[in-house]
Amino acid sequence: MNRVSEWWTAPQPIARVAAFRVLAYLFIPIDVLLTTAWVQWHGDVSTKLYQPLIVGNLLHLPLPTHTVVVSVQWSLIIAAVLAATGRAPRLLGAIVFVLYFEWMIIAMSYGKVDHDRFAYLVALAVLPTVGVARWRDRGRSEAAGWALRCIQVAVMLTYFFAAWSKVRFGGWDWVTGATLTRAVIRRGTGLAEWTLDVPNLLTTAQWLMLGLELLSPLILLARSDRARIAIVTFLVGFHVMTYAGVTIIFLPHVVAILSMLPWERLHRQVVPAVPITATLDDGLVRGGSP
Amino acid sequence: MGDSSSDTVVGLGTRGRAIRLLAAAIVLALTLVGTVWGQDTAFPVGPFRMYATRDGLDAPVSSTRVDGVNTAGVHIAIDDSETGLRRAEIEGQIRRLIADPSLLGLIADAYAARNPHKLPLSRMEVVVRRYELRDGARTGDYTETVLAAWDADPPPETVS
Numbered sequence: 422m423n424r425v426s427e428w429w430t431a432p433q434p435i436a437r438v439a440a441f442r443v444l445a446y447l448f449i450p451i452d453v454l455l456t457t458a459w460v461q462w463h464g465d466v467s468t469k470l471y472q473p474l475i476v477g478n479l480l481h482l483p484l485p486t487h488t489v490v491v492s493v494q495w496s497l498i499i500a501a502v503l504a505a506t507g508r509a510p511r512l513l514g515a516i517v518f519v520l521y522f523e524w525m526i527i528a529m530s531y532g533k534v535d536h537d538r539f540a541y542l543v544a545l546a547v548l549p550t551v552g553v554a555r556w557r558d559r560g561r562s563e564a565a566g567w568a569l570r571c572i573q574v575a576v577m578l579t580y581f582f583a584a585w586s587k588v589r590f591g592g593w594d595w596v597t598g599a600t601l602t603r604a605v606i607r608r609g610t611g612l613a614e615w616t617l618d619v620p621n622l623l624t625t626a627q628w629l630m631l632g633l634e635l636l637s638p639l640i641l642l643a644r645s646d647r648a649r650i651a652i653v654t655f656l657v658g659f660h661v662m663t664y665a666g667v668t669i670i671f672l673p674h675v676v677a678i679l680s681m682l683p684w685e686r687l688h689r690q691v692v693p694a695v696p697i698t699a700t701l702d703d704g705l706v707r708g709g710s711p
Numbered sequence: 712m713g714d715s716s717s718d719t720v721v722g723l724g725t726r727g728r729a730i731r732l733l734a735a736a737i738v739l740a741l742t743l744v745g746t747v748w749g750q751d752t753a754f755p756v757g758p759f760r761m762y763a764t765r766d767g768l769d770a771p772v773s774s775t776r777v778d779g780v781n782t783a784g785v786h787i788a789i790d791d792s793e794t795g796l797r798r799a800e801i802e803g804q805i806r807r808l809i810a811d812p813s814l815l816g817l818i819a820d821a822y823a824a825r826n827p828h829k830l831p832l833s834r835m836e837v838v839v840r841r842y843e844l845r846d847g848a849r850t851g852d853y854t855e856t857v858l859a860a861w862d863a864d865p866p867p868e869t870v871s
Contacts, residue, residue, distance in 0.1 A: 591764055
């Protein structure tokens with residue numbers, strides 16, 4: 422049990438959380454206004470076409486009328502921009518999480534559910550728990566470690582449980598089916614059309630996809646910065662390629678993946694050497710507990 | 712103590728650690744249950760089933776779209792942003808739309824609200840185009856079927 426506990430809360434740089442938090446919160450206005458702008462369209466659709474999810478019923482969430490949608494949209498954007506400043510991280514972070522969660526309920530309650538933001542939702546849920554975190558912070562904390570670990574596990578599960586779903590709904594012979602062919606016919610770009618004329622190619626791609634998804638727990642083994650940078654590069658590369666082929670990108674998920682990068686180095690490169698006298702104050706303040 | 716700030720580790724208290732471990736365990740358990748037994752309605756812990764269905768190598772590939780006829784009698788293709796519902800959402804609610812085509816009228820209302828500068832619609836159709844596949848490759852043939860249709864002014868005999 423101790424080892425499990427240590428694994429979940431292995432200390433990580435506080436500055437990494439400080440940097441990632443800015444990225445995660447500033448992504449919200451982009452997501453809401455640009456990359457998933459269709460969510461706000463639901464404000465124009467009759468609530469008779471709203472099909473509440475289990476969580477919407479459990480929490481007695483309001484019907485997404487035009488007023489509800491517009492109010493959630495703008496309070497979410499304002500809260501996210503404020504949260505990106507790093508002020509009142511627990512309060513503002515919690516408000517952003519609640520509003521974004523409601524925004525997702527509005528998004529997914531009209532007959533189609535997407536799976537591109539599980540890890541991002543987890544990120545928004547755990548970021549406030551880290552509390553105050555500054556770019557110039559040189560220390561590590563177990564709170565930061567737990568938050569980053571949760572996001573990493575959620576990223577991994579997005580792949581691993583996607584493989585599970587393929588076997589559950591498609592069967593083990595999912596790999597020999599025409600799922601990718603269907604995807605390319607329905608939404609293929611000029612860069613992907615040619616793959617339709619090579620039948621075995623897309624089937625091979627399906628074998629690779631399922632295989633890699635099943636191997637995703639290996640992500641958790643990455644310890645060094647280099648290994649994590651390699652994993653991030655590989656995963657982001659995969660999502661960019663998918664976008665080029667069928668114009669689907671798991672953008673919020675990609676943001677969550679970026680939490681694995683050693684962002685704290687960025688600040689160290691910009692502000693390389695801090696004189697010891699300057700850090701001493703910092704150390705004394707926090708040096709209270711042995 | 713000199714450069715202690717670079718290796719300072721702020722630990723968690725017993726309570727903080729316990730709450731965090733418990734929260735992680737609950738979310739993991741819910742996500743596992745959602746993945747193994749849940750359906751889409753279990754979002755956000757439902758099964759991550761995007762592209763999880765298997766499509767047969769010889770089964771046709773369906774592509775759904777919404778067509779309309781405006782009050783000037785012009786046939787137009789309608790895209791997602793014009794109705795406020797994405798194609799996949801129309802597909803996800805297709806059984807309801809077939810059972811109760813008046814819901815298409817509500818989508819026509821949304822179209823009118825979202826496109827005030829365009830003529831309103833007098834007819835809406837959900838059309839599915841099925842591309843024929845053989846051994847996973849396109850043959851080039853396809854068929855089209857109207858799955859559901861709605862007219863703004865139903866002929867008098869159907870008015871009850």
